[in-house]
Amino acid sequence: MPNDPFLPVDQEARGTAKRLLRTARSGTLATLERESGFPFASLVGLATACDGTPVILTSQLSVHTRLMEQEPRCSLLLSDIRKGDPLAHPRLTLQALARRVERPSDMHDALRRRYLAHHPKAALYADFPDFSFWRLSVQRASLNGGFGRAYHMEATDILTDMTGLEDFEPLEEEALAHMNADHADVVALYAERLCGARPGIWRMTGLDPEGAQLALGDEIVRLSFPQRLSRAADLRPMLVALAQQARGESAPE
Incomplete structure (x- = not known):
């Protein structure tokens, strides 16, 4: 039997994953075509809720929006792109369930504010009637921190505990x-x-x-x-x- 290639999750790995998630401005979203079973990958803008839950803004005209409506299971790839070999730098894959944020609602207002702080130019279209915010509820994750540094992670490794911090x-x-x-x-x-x-x-x-x-x-x-x-x-x-x-x-x- 081959050795398990995944390392135990430690604080350094959690910190790397959270930094990638909090600083990313875009990511590759893979949704599922129910009829064919094939994944469909799209580039999406990204921000986070206060607890770190990924938040995206999509148009009803987008293929991935219609696919998320049919099948909420999705995956999001984030990478720390720098000079040199892109595979030498950290990347994070999240498996999640997509949920549209209803408006008007307090949650919509809070996520809109955070998203526009991360993407000021999105104010030009964020309030168009065919655009919606989506929360990607993280189920599990995989971090590749570079050669020989792979980790399987739970949602609790990625997200911020908001217990006692409701205010x-x-x-x-x-x-x-x-x-x-x-x-x-x-x-x-x-x-x-x-x-x-x-x-x-x-x-x-x-x-x-x-x-x-x-x-x-x-x-x-x-x-x-x-x-x-x-x-x-x-x-x-x-x-x-x-x-x-x-x-x-x-x-x-």
Whole structure:
């Protein structure tokens, strides 16, 4: 019998998978043709709900929209494309169930806000009557972190536990506006000194209990928190502590 090629899932693997998911702006969506049984692959824009659930925006004219209506099982491939051999870099495959988000609804409004923060130009068509947001409910995943680094993962390895954080999402919008309007210099320090990104006018485009997305044009980096927040009220102290770290300051005793 051949050796099992899959490694035990550890925190580094979870971190890589979550970074890929949170920073990806597009992915390859494979849906199923019920009649033929063949998969149908499409390029889709991507964002995430606060818990990390993938969110896509599709037109009723798209083939993959009609296929998701018939058969919710689908797969989404995300890759960290850089210079050199594309197979030398991490990629993540998610198996999921697609669910259309009804509108009007509070969920639709929250996902619309997060999606447009990730894809500002989508505001041109997001509200067209034939466009809909879809949640891809993750069932399992497979991470290839590079040569010899393959992992089978459960949904709990990929998603963020929102237990006790039901009031986080209403706080997020206010926190993003505050950081971008009043602390743009700190956001840039997060990107440049904590994420190793190039200098520029960075903006904070998303927050969740495990980190933040920072964007400069189409470039997105992930600022991971040292630990998951257990309460929404812990967000401000976490951002302050990270600002002190970025400045090279010692935390007050």
